[in-house]
Amino acid sequence: MKNDTVQKPTLKAVHSAPRPSQEEAMEAVRTLIAWAGDNPDREGLIDTPKRVVKAYKEWFRGYDMDPAEELSRVFEDVSGYDDMVVLREIDVESHCEHHIAPFLGKAYVAYLPTDKVVGISKLVKVVEIFAKRLQTQETMTAQIAEAIDEALKPRGSAIMIDAVHQCMSTRGVHHPDVSTITTQFTGEFKTNPQLQDRFLKLIGKA
Incomplete structure (x- = not known):
């Protein structure tokens, strides 16, 4: 039987799969740059994967935080x-x-x-x-x-x-x-x- 249950987002984020390594994440960025049509190894883009991964850590830091803990005091x-x-x-x-x-x-x-x-x-x-x-x-x-x-x-x-x-x-x-x-x-x-x-x-x- 097909399971049509939609997973409800939780207040405390739970990762459903292990996080890739930083190098794996950077390689994914290189792939997207190449897919977009540019060369990830050219001078202006060589450090972009590292910058993107760093930005993701900031943009999505909420996954490592618990709202209940903030409201506990x-x-x-x-x-x-x-x-x-x-x-x-x-x-x-x-x-x-x-x-x-x-x-x-x-x-x-x-x-x-x-x-x-x-x-x-x-x-x-x-x-x-x-x-x-x-x-x-x-x-x-x-x-x-x-x-x-x-x-x-x-x-x-x-x-x-x-x-x-x-x-x-x-x-x-x-x-x-x-x-x-x-x-x-x-x-x-x-x-x-x-x-x-x-x-x-x-x-x-x-």
């Missing part, structure tokens, strides 16, 4: 604060999993704390962890919300990402000025349209 002394915590204009630099082309934009994150909060830099780090993987914007938006909900158990969370995809602006349909907006609401944000409206006004999107 919380503060319970909130002095009765029970309104939303909102972070605006978080830089998003990611790569689409279909073409390994960049998509760039901003993320907006909010949650309604119960009895604990987390350092705001940790929320930025969670966005960065998921961005530094091969992604779809829709999946990344949902993963950020899920990580916050699992770690903080808030009354709800709200995530918006607004990004421009180079796979659409530099190839294919060639529309460079089209941005993609994705949202994910959980808990009280999902059930209360007024909270959604407040969130959108606070981030300047209403």
